[in-house]
Amino acid sequence: MHHSKSMRWHRPAALLLVSLLVAAAAVVLLNREALHVATGSVSRSLCAAAFVSRVDPERIYVEEQRPLMSSIGWAVRHTVDRPRREVRSSVLGLFPARAVYRPGLGCLVMHGDGPVPQAAGLAEDTGPDGFGKQVVAPADPALRHALDLAFAEPDPAHPRLTKAVVVLHDGRLIAERYAPGYGPETPIWAHSVTKSVTQALIGILVRQGRLRLGQPAPIAAWQGPGDRRRAITLDQLLRMDSGLPFDETAGPVNPATHMWFREPDTAAYAASMPLQYAPGTAWGYSNLGYALLSKVVGDATGGTAVGAERFAHEELFAPLGMHHTTIETDAAGTLLGSGFIYASARDLARFGQLFLDDGVAGGRRILPAGWADYSRSRTLDTGYGAGFWTNLRNQGSVPVWDAPWGMPQLPKDMFYARGAFGQYVIIVPSERLVVVRLGLSVQGGGTGTGDAAAAVIAALHDQSSR
Template sequence: MTILRWIGAGLAVIIIAGLVWLNTSTIGRIYLPTATGITAKQICSLTFVSGMDPDLARELYIDPLLGGASVLVSANVDRDDHSVHSRVLGLWHNEAVWREGLGCTLTHGSRDFDRDLRMPWQHAPEYYTLDTVHRDEAFDTAALDAAIDGAFDESFSPRNTLAVVVLHDGRLVAERYAPGFSRENRLHSWSMAKSVAATLAGAMTLNGQLDVYEPGTIELLDGLGAEGEATTIDDLLRMTGGRAAHEINDGTDPNSDMLFTETDMARFSATRERLFAPGEHWEYMSGDTVLATWEMQSRLGETLEQQVRAVRALIFEPAGIHSPVFEADASGTLQGSSYVYATPHDWARLMQIYLDDGMANGQRILPENWRDYVTTETPGSDGIYGSGFWLAPEITPQAFYMSGFQGQTTLAIPEHGLVIVRMGATTYTGTGTWTMARSVMAALND
């Protein structure tokens, strides 16, 4: 019996030591909370905002990212409570809560999180009517159809294209959706949200509420030294803020930590270690855009409700865009780097504003030539990044686009009056979007 007791005690020590190590290691501190965070958050948003079946949402968007760890992560959808709970081995837990008009938020147990706040849209989403007359005049219709067909797999895998929309001169000339999806699904932006943030900056500039080049105006950087005080909104939108908010998306990097374990993402970004002076070094990182969004929304009202209404009034409602759900973190910061959900038509409509030099429905939404601002190359980006938008000189000299993780793309080709939206859940393979875009251009009649 003494031997058995010693063995039992030894096993207990090993188990306790293992749990202590696991909880203090990168795996326990970041990776496993991140795994439960992305599972709860994505299933919540894709279920309650996008209208997807939770099992399909997990199969397309989440399990490919988790890999072998996916079998350890459980998720429970509570449709009565509008929440999703995810767990790993009963030790790591995350909760995401849906609020109408505000989407889903990881609560992280925050006592200040208002679970009852609702902000429904007052108008139903609007949809373009397919302009067959314009399409048939402007395109070889068979070639256009073939270009769109080529963007889709015979089954969901491996590219998982969910939606394609094509505008020409502001008219809908083509659209197609994967089985079970339609023009009504609000689809996830991931980093296309950064283009929304840059658009908000333009609208606020037009109204005199913002000067993107003014230093010393970012409240969360007050007291963090001269370089913090010198940082501008332009630096943040261009991702030259200089802090250690590296983005690898491996579940342990600062960006994964920010998105899925932090209650206040903007404060997390603001307090990261300073590595470079503002404007000195370009590195793609979502933390800069989150901080820029926080500063902008803080000027639009005292409460999240006031701020969301202001954002809608500035950039969405005048353009007839009534579907976007701009999600916030548990502290109320609008997640301008990654979390905007909208219909494919509204992603196209938002880009069309840029082709129309900031105008929509006869109303100016952005300053004249704001497109020139967002498409001006950021030094150090090797000619591929502007301000919240990517540049696509391999398509045409003037082409630019919104881009998001897992293959979200809204591409503008000004030389041909084209806007092409491609939405999907593509992981670890090509999307075929550029091939489709070139085929659409080739289908234009001379």
């Protein structure tokens, strides 16, 4: 009697266990891509935190990566190996990913345990910051209030986690503030602000006469007879009206995350993507397009990671005094020009200043004359320009994301570089103003950056009327 009773107890338990295992296997199979993306993202992000930004990787995990993973965060494991300068992560030992630090090139997501493509002796740029070592805290209470707005945390459910704010007026550093653990020389992941930097690298090649905006993009995979993509111009790739699909959609799985975390050759993947629209007829946010522009830059500068990085440093970063900036590359040696720049807030302010000064820095022309006006000229009926967002459309919202196009509280001539989780380089020509805000606003709810920039403008007007 006792025996049969225990059998009756055991059978449902065994059935439950089997059904749980089957369910778990189904979840894993259905979400293989999401789990691979998660471990790739964790490995790369923590590698960059430890070895590029030199901030606490565990804090970055808690503030940036764990909120992105929601339901699977409990199962993700990671180890930071400082002697080897690499980070490994997995989901309960499965879906492993490894990111390796290479001096001067940042971190690389490795696919498998093969040898790491070497950095070929590229040295890190560690020049002193031209604004000096001291943090410039403003004496003006109105400017201090603007910084308070930028660092405020009005909603505990949606932490803003502002890390750095820098304000330039007439090219002078007039205000800055940093979160604990960050400073004037901390390179911070600026996400899609990278696209605006890639746009500038294309601009330099245009100035040098090596590219023309109206030319068909020199992508080998598109040159077959009858391939409609042959007609796509560099201008259309910069403007995101090339006809390639809107590729950064909600959730962890989309063409952009697949490209960044699963493909060793990002440009080859981007070049394989079919057109969704006829070129020049529709706008769609395009990481794929900027992966292809990165390949164009690489091909023009020797076709290697070191060649492209050296070009970026010698032609753009060094002339501007951007000594704490790195763009990462993929395993094929192509710059990850769609989203993987690490730069100090001061360096990004210098970059913004270049566009305020129509492409001239230190008396030297870096970008073609008129390039800044080109950058903020409107694409179709959108609030996007060419590699920058504009303030020319304040109604409606960005398709797919349902986010506002511009910042109605700021002047109409404002244009800006923008990256995920609240990265901004705001350029206001009419006010001779650059405002940079970097942070980890991963959980939505806005950053208050537009209001903070408006408060800066109000403070400057108040000063000049005194």
